[in-house]
Amino acid sequence: MKTSLRRVFCTFLSVLAGTATSLRSPAEGGGTQLLSITPLDLLVVVLYFVIVLKKSIIQRRLPWLAFNHILKDMTVRYAPNKITGILVFMIPVLLASTALCQKLQLNDLGYFEARGLNVLVFSNQYNGFFFDEKTAGIELIHHGVRTATGGAVRLQPTPEQWDQIPVMTERTVDKKNNSIEVKLRYSDYNFDSRVTVTAKDNGVVIRVSLDKPLPEKLVGNAGFNLEFLPSAYFEKTYLADRQPGIFPLYPSSNVDVRPLTQKVPQFNGYSTFDDRGRNEFLVPEPLAMCKTLVLAPEDPERYVRIQSLTADLMLYDGRILGQNGWFVVRSLIPGNRTGTVAEWYVELNTIPNWTRKPVIGFSQVGYHPSQNKIAVIELDKNDTVLTTATLCQVTPEGKIVEKFAGTTKPWGQFLRYNYVRFNFSTVRDSGLYVIKYGDQQTDAFPISTRVYNDVWHPTLDVWFPVQMDHMLVREAYRIWHGAPFLDDALQAPVNIRHFDGYWMDSTTHTKYKPLEHIPGLDVGGWFDAGDFDIETAHHCTTIMSFVDSWETFNLKRDETYVDQKARFVEIHRPDGKPDLLEQIEHGTLQLVAQFKNVGFAVRGINFPHLYEYHHMGDASTITDNRLYNPKLKPYETDGLTSGTLDDRWVFTPKFPGLNYSAIAALAAASRALKGYNEELSAEALSTAEGAWDNERKEPPPVHDSMMSWILSNAECEAASQLYSTTKNEQYYRRFDELIWPQLDSALVWNIATAAKAVPYMPKEYKSKLEKYVLEYRGEIEKVSQQNPYGVPIGTTGWAGDDELINWSIANYYLNKSFPDVIGREYVYKALDYVFGCHPYSNISFVAGVGTHSKKRTYGNNRADFSFIAGGVVPGVLLLKPDFLENKEDWPFLWGENECVIDICADYIFLVNAVNDLVNRKN
């Protein structure tokens, strides 16, 4: 039956495609028999369409839209001839299938919505700080996955992070006409455009209009772009006006080399391209040009059809210029024209009645028997809530046996999803378990007293050694990187705004001239994050956090070999010295060097060129490791020095509060290093005390209330640490003077500093603090009600695991001193969240930790879609207005996936804090 149906169906398709009135049937193994249409065949075709095809559509196997379009084409081609009769007969069928399609509607949150599809139009804007973060413009959320971004008028075929971005000057949501209009402006070119997005059928019409013609300079450069996530289209195909193509897994399209004079400059005149002095730049050539582009015609979840009613569509691979590029579909805007200058119809398939699979949030690391165990289940708002879930034990025989069945407790709606919670706290038996909800079963996880014993090891054993600056780092057969930045560093020039958020005032504030070498800085320090700068503020908090871990938990783990003199580090090789002290020493060496050679804590040490900054891979290859010598020509060397101006720059603006943070870190480090590196310990303390005296003599000018708050908080911490180290009353007096007004003005932000100081302060300090702790409890109780996870979830451009971990650490300190006021659950919940009990997915946010964890993070190996074990990512990022996201198939979104030193150090502390609490007998 199948063969005959297939034969007839092929005939039918051939008619539709207009290639012939008959076709060679693939079912006949490539034979040449021609099939002719008989009335019986037609009847079978219709029945086939109605029964088989529609069933397939409903079962989500075929994109009905593809057939819809073939049928529409057929109408055009064959309406006048004898097949008209068939078509007339087919119309009711066509209409019936069209009923499956849902029209996009503008919802109250200001985006277009249909089941399985959202179209966001500048719900998120380019924020200008990190420029193009691939989280702005017109964006598509297709069957629960954000697959497209960057829909806007852009000035390059494949815009990079630091290419110019438009400013949205106006956004009008027109509910009546189901339409959103934005005005975009490039002020450098005095160029304004309007982009209107209007719902139509199962998609949108995007129209770009100009009131004034395109500025001459932008003709050939300005176009309407929409960017598609490469990983969403890997191993899928496209049709460009029916020419088939496969989306490249790895970039390999052609590139045009053009003279620099033709380039639309990048931000602030910087360049992502190292042209080796040739005054050139690169432009990718399109993979395809067409009027109609169908993306992933074979995949109902990803099917997108774009039809240009104006200039040709061009499909580009943005990864040619930068590994974080996307697939870009673009139409150029013509010169000398006003009115509508670009118009697309973008149609997307939606699977009828599509419902997102539930996400069962739980800890991939597992649970200590004594702690609360609550899974949070995230549900599509169209999903039916199941009233029960079960916890099953995985037996030594490999069987999955029900251990506990419980009711799910509805929590309600948070952002776009509904939530229920499943509490299985009563299960305390040690073993391996899975959670079952509906037809889903989670990864297996342990319940055991040992779950927190070793989950911090990868962070200290692997992640931190890889971040160590000025050292070669080996791990077994692999060299992570050679010893980098032996040419550190030059005094940064004055009056600059830097691409990484750094800046310089009109003076250097040092004894050095711009671009003069500052000696002694090629020591210690960590790469800040996925980038390779030394960010001093993060160094201070990292050292501080390490000292807290050292003093609170006495972590003597030794699995790393560190030789400062030889600049050599080896992972998984004990050397008889606690790794934590080796890390504290490494951070302290850099901080002390800054005070010794510059006179104060510098803002940071960063790259002069953008094309050095975006480096991925071995840090030792970013600069030539030779001191800059202005007497030589670029790329010339005398064997010792070099004429290439690639040495990092030391940024030395006056940064209120930073010196105090450094003083706190140095005072703390001096305690930890005592008995380990006496000389450095003494130097750290004398540096801290000297710097304190200087700061107190000449307090920096305070410009606004924010700065005054930061300054005061840092001074508090410095006074507290100096007092703890020296017991000198002057520090206590200053701390006492500052801490209470700080708590009065910003309780939540200062409570950790206050709580940490309790053990060092007189008894009356603790009683005075109690009223603030009671007030703080009210605050955290409020936070706990805000979402089903009961923890603060950040909503800024950088996801919130950092704040979350710090929140829990503050709660730990408070629990230690005020156990009756702040319960232990306020410490545990954050770790459950980080380990997988969070929105979007249930992956552990610590790479390599837990059964199923982050395998793609924004580290220096991100180009390999890989991770550095123990790195903690920022987590779920809020895309306004209601979409939390943490992509696992795309490492390049730093706000979701970049591991940073202070978060990772704090994570080590928090794991040990939780381990301390769960194992306490009382």
Ligand SMILES: [Ca+2]
């Ligand atoms: Ca940085």
Ligand SMILES: [Ca+2]
């Ligand atoms: Ca060691």
Ligand SMILES: [Ca+2]
């Ligand atoms: Ca150099």
